[in-house]
Amino acid sequence: MDTTALLHTPLYDWHMRHGGKMVPFAGYAMPVQYPDGIMAEHRHTREQAGLFDVSHMGQVRITARSGNVADAAAALERLVPADIVALKPGRQRYTQFTNPAGGILDDLMVTRLEDTLLLVVNAACKAADIAHLRAGLAADCDVDVLEERALIALQGPKAEDALAAILAPADATTLRAMAFMDVRALPVVGADCVISRSGYTGEDGFEISIPASAAVALADALIAQPQVSPIGLGARDSLRLEAGLCLYGADIDETTTPIEAGLEWSIQKSRRAGGVRAGGFPGAEIILAQLAQGVTRLRVGLRPEGRAPVRGGAPLYTTDSFADGIGRITSGGFGPTVEAPVAMGYVATPHAAAGTRVVAELRGRAVPCTVSALPFVPAGFRR
Amino acid sequence: MTVYYTSEHEWLRVEGDTAVVGITQHAADELGELVFVEVRPADTALKAGESAAVVESVKAASDIYAPVDGVVLEGNPVLADDPARVSADPEGEGWIFTFRVTDASQLSSLMDAAAYKALLG
Structure with missing residues (x-):
């Protein structure tokens, strides 16, 4: 180019x-x-x-x-x-x-x-x-x-x-x-x-x-x-x-x-x-x-189910009826080391605990996601 | 059997009213290794230019368009577990979906191999 x-x-x-x-x-x-x-x-x-x-x-x-x-x-x-x-x-x-x-x-x-x-x-x-x-x-x-x-x-x-x-x-x-x-x-x-x-x-x-x-x-x-x-x-x-x-x-x-x-x-x-x-x-x-x-929303890690990457901008809900918006994904993609899609986003604080199930909307379809501790891979820092 | 190419870097292998559709080697090289492929459900009727499938690399999602008017028949079942097959063999085993062409007259607006090669320069 x-x-x-x-x-x-x-x-x-x-x-x-x-x-x-x-x-x-x-x-x-x-x-x-x-x-x-x-x-x-x-x-x-x-x-x-x-x-x-x-x-x-x-x-x-x-x-x-x-x-x-x-x-x-x-x-x-x-x-x-x-x-x-x-x-x-x-x-x-x-x-x-x-x-x-x-x-x-x-x-x-x-x-x-x-x-x-x-x-x-x-x-x-x-x-x-x-x-x-x-x-x-x-x-x-x-x-x-x-x-x-x-x-x-x-x-x-x-x-x-x-x-x-x-x-x-x-x-x-x-x-x-x-x-x-x-x-x-x-x-x-x-x-x-x-x-x-x-x-x-x-x-x-x-x-x-x-x-x-x-x-x-x-x-x-x-x-x-x-x-x-x-x-x-x-x-x-x-x-x-x-x-x-x-x-x-x-x-x-x-x-x-x-x-x-x-x-x-x-x-x-x-x-x-x-x-x-x-x-x-x-x-x-x-x-x-x-x-x-405390705060009303928090940045969390998200592990989408399946293989489809869910990217920044995708809205998040509690259920697949897409009735109650609780936040959105801010970064997402496929994690080559995790060998699965990974994402981060903001969710309303009641949904921010690791293990909470939420739903992302991807091309009109519901993708279940699990709130996950960050990082997705163990840090290799020299302490 | 005739092979056509589009300016969106897709190919169609047409036999009768049925086409096998994939992306060209050039497109595969540009996208890099694919991590996910999703084809619209069977029997979805599409106009030329509407999204028939989405392919995802690590970096980005890209639409694969219906090259002409038609109906989606099926996605390549191999790609659910092995989306990288598209990257490895885009014009062979890494085909993306089959498609019933509903207006064969539109095929004449597509490119043959020589014209596509000229487009790539």
Whole structure:
């Protein structure tokens, strides 16, 4: 297809060279799959290691004008419900930008380094996020978009071995000692990289922020490892769905709160009612009230009966008379590792307990679904 | 027996008033491995262009259209347990449904193999 009007990541030619089928995604030409296909790419990531170009995502550096990173952390807490102040240097945390209604403007990862914060935000939201950050932090922080950096994810049980193989021995030791959500600055292929032990597949793995000029060298070095194959956006979506991870714009958006979305684990005690820095983020009154009193709907996992995938948008009911709507599916598809359809969606709270039977409407027909604990596959994180 | 092709990347093998319908190798390659195939119930009467079946890959659901006016006879029974058969052999064992053509004159608007090959370029 014609993708000439789209933005390219530093790996565009690399994707073409590896047979990537390029599609438009958030204004970028991105590989939806390679010649192996989504199913094989998905399984490869669960069994070996998959290389994902996620350079379309926004990388943002926040620096306090005082020079003290603690001031940047305190400032960012004005926009997110997570505890950033207590985040230790070399650690990363998941959070959301909230709006005054308690809805989610975007979800993001925040890393604390010795002197700055690094944020990774969704590609489709990054322009709005940057404007939001600049408006919210103008008084005390500089917000720099790291346009000149690429971001490459390496995911799967063999990711550690594959990445360690291209590091200097001492750096490989450092890498192997990293815990889930640890972040280290290490040289890779001669370039200064920031590596986090995190990802979006439910597997162990890393995200490597690297100068754009060295991105191809890194991708080449990784793909030369026997465990590594390139993985497109198609498998990225099926992997994250099986892992029960939210896709912004589908499972979470401005109309869903972190509590409805089941993300209360990402709001630490210090930011909750009675905490040392309770509230203070947009929509805090609503979100903290929901934490105390509960919510009327919840995001849940759903296992449709049979083999037909039930996808985002499908309405949910209690019975096949389709009389009483109780919610809708927000993401769904076929889980290659589960070898069955899997979905996520919102249901009215009385129907949210695991094991509850509900009905999805698919092409006018009733598909029984069972509310299921998330994730659908056991997480492979290195704790 | 005559084989026709559509611009929607379907093929029909017509014998008398009965057609076997499937997707072309090109379509199968584009869709990737299929995980589910659902054909409209037997005896469903369809106008050309109406959805006769849905095929699902990991990524997306795609309609398979009635290439001409007709009536669904049956879906390929093999595909219930093995939808990937379509991906493996789209123009053979991976046929999707059989169909009774009710207006044979419409067949002349479809492509032959040479014209379809030209369409793919």
